Amino acid sequence: MLKIDNLHAEIGGTEILKGLSLEIAAGEIHAIMGPNGAGKSTLAYVLGGRDGYEVTQGSATYDGEDLLDMDPHERAAAGLFLGFQYPVEIPGVSNVQFLRTALNAQRKARGQEELSGGDFLKLAREQASALKMNAEMLKRAVNVGFSGGEKKRNEMVQMGIIDPKLAILDETDSGLDIDALRTVGEGINTIMRKPEKAVLLITHYQRLLDVVKPDYVHVLVDGRIVRTGGADLAHQLEEQGYEAIAEAA
Amino acid sequence: MTETLQLPTRRDEAWRYADLDALAPVWPDIAGKREEILVSAGESASRQLILEASDPNVAVETLAIRLEKNARFALHCLAIGADYGRIAVEVTLAKGAHFELGGAILGTGDQTLEIVTDVRHIEPGGTSNQVVRSVLGETATGSFLGKVSVARDAQKIDASQSVKAMLLDRTATANAKPELEIFADDVKCAHGATVGELDKQALFYLASRGIPPAEARRLMLQAFIADAFVSLEDEAAHDAIEAKALAVLEAIT
Numbered sequence: 001m002l003k004i005d006n007l008h009a010e011i012g013g014t015e016i017l018k019g020l021s022l023e024i025a026a027g028e029i030h031a032i033m034g035p036n037g038a039g040k041s042t043l044a045y046v047l048g049g050r051d052g053y054e055v056t057q058g059s060a061t062y063d064g065e066d067l068l069d070m071d072p073h074e075r076a077a078a079g080l081f082l083g084f085q086y087p088v089e090i091p092g093v094s095n096v097q098f099l100r101t102a103l104n105a106q107r108k109a110r111g112q113e114e115l116s117g118g119d120f121l122k123l124a125r126e127q128a129s130a131l132k133m134n135a136e137m138l139k140r141a142v143n144v145g146f147s148g149g150e151k152k153r154n155e156m157v158q159m160g161i162i163d164p165k166l167a168i169l170d171e172t173d174s175g176l177d178i179d180a181l182r183t184v185g186e187g188i189n190t191i192m193r194k195p196e197k198a199v200l201l202i203t204h205y206q207r208l209l210d211v212v213k214p215d216y217v218h219v220l221v222d223g224r225i226v227r228t229g230g231a232d233l234a235h236q237l238e239e240q241g242y243e244a245i246a247e248a249a
Numbered sequence: 250m251t252e253t254l255q256l257p258t259r260r261d262e263a264w265r266y267a268d269l270d271a272l273a274p275v276w277p278d279i280a281g282k283r284e285e286i287l288v289s290a291g292e293s294a295s296r297q298l299i300l301e302a303s304d305p306n307v308a309v310e311t312l313a314i315r316l317e318k319n320a321r322f323a324l325h326c327l328a329i330g331a332d333y334g335r336i337a338v339e340v341t342l343a344k345g346a347h348f349e350l351g352g353a354i355l356g357t358g359d360q361t362l363e364i365v366t367d368v369r370h371i372e373p374g375g376t377s378n379q380v381v382r383s384v385l386g387e388t389a390t391g392s393f394l395g396k397v398s399v400a401r402d403a404q405k406i407d408a409s410q411s412v413k414a415m416l417l418d419r420t421a422t423a424n425a426k427p428e429l430e431i432f433a434d435d436v437k438c439a440h441g442a443t444v445g446e447l448d449k450q451a452l453f454y455l456a457s458r459g460i461p462p463a464e465a466r467r468l469m470l471q472a473f474i475a476d477a478f479v480s481l482e483d484e485a486a487h488d489a490i491e492a493k494a495l496a497v498l499e500a501i502t
Contacts, residue, residue, distance in 0.1 A: 092471075141472075162459070
């Protein structure tokens with residue numbers, strides 16, 4: 001589904017990704033772990049299409065198409081979802097208005113019929129309830145006044161409503177307490193653990209991976225993947241630290 | 250026959266950002282013209298004012314409002330459409346009266362649009378609240394000049410002004426000039442002004458959820474100007490003025 005080959009990317013002239021390769025097939029959940037500054041968030045933003053990140057070499061294809069050639073909203077309409085490490089506050093725009101506009105823009109781009117207000121609200125309430133988010137929060141301005149944990153939960157509610165094919169989740173577990181972590185993890189399983197979907201989880205800790213069991217774990221150090229293994233690699237990392245693993249590699 | 254007033258100059262504070270060249274040809278027709286509004290003691294009134302211009306493309310509306318004891322008046326207005334457009338409001342508030350202004354200045358090209366207010370609290374206990382939002386593109390100029398004066402015995406006045414401008418292009422100009430003249434000592438007069446651009450992070454966030462750039466900008470601008478209309482209680486009137494504003498936004502973005 002996603003094929004990244006020898007990807008080099010820089011921000012303001014500083015190279016952050018230095019030849020990253022990764023392949024994710026439908027039905028798989030991959031985790032990327034790595035120390036601060038390794039390039040984890042840069043990878044997420046490059047895949048999402050954020051301005052300011054320049055790809056200097058290599059490629060990324062999504063379902064055989066050149067992902068890097070698509071605008072951010074086109075990537076979304078093609079089924080890619082980016083879960084933000086720091087979800088953005090948008091004063092004055094309600095969650096409902098935001099998500100309905102987003103979902104209908106995607107449906108329109110795919111040639112599907114737009115969802116009516118009633119059908120949308122029903123869907124939004126279902127997803128909020130699945131993630132134990134108070135439905136009242138749907139009426140509030142996007143992420144404004146939400147706690148760190150509520151913002152992350154809201155990201156997952158959005159993912160549930162949008163129902164993407166490929167989710168790239170950038171530190172979705174940070175800022176969550178133990179109960180919220182479980183809820184969010186189970187949400188990811190329910191929404192994304194399907195034969196036709198795939199997930200790339202970017203995380204610092206193995207805690208989330210106890211709930212969302214990855215098929216592969218990659219270690220990202222200094223812009224490259226230095227090691228790939230199964231779910232047990234995450235535990236090994238937790239015990240030994242990134243340095244030991246990076247040196248051994 | 251009354252003598253025609255002289256064309257204002259830029260030295261005149263209330264006209265310092267005006268497009269005087271555009272004003273000159275129509276000045277003989279509009280000089281000194283004003284609509285007088287009186288709201289009697291204890292009464293409430295409201296008004297929506299949308300600038301409309303034809304040929305020459307200049308629109309000037311001047312209101313002189315007198316609010317008697319405990320009267321309330323709400324003005325919601327759009328400074329749009331004209332090459333040079335001006336909404337000038339002079340309000341005199343008696344004891345306990347309230348004046349509410351919600352205005353949007355939406356322009357592009359080389360439009361010059363302005364809202365100029367002169368709010369006079371001449372007796373104690375009055376309140377006034379002015380909210381103006383501007384969205385300006387290309388080389389448009391949008392100005393809000395808000396004067397609040399409080400007379401010597403007009404204690405316990407609570408007056409506030411909030412002005413925010415969003416520049417769609419770096420070549421656009423927003424002027425925000427609060428002017429306070431306070432002779433009483435127990436009053437609250439607040440004013441705040443910001444000039445900014447659309448938040449790029451927020452635009453990326455909207456795009457990442459599938460919203461095309463033009464729609465994302467519109468969504469954010471709609472939210473931005475909505476502040477100006479929240480105080481309009483009549484739902485039909487609220488929706489009508491907001492719809493008009495959105496249509497203008499659509500055209501200028």
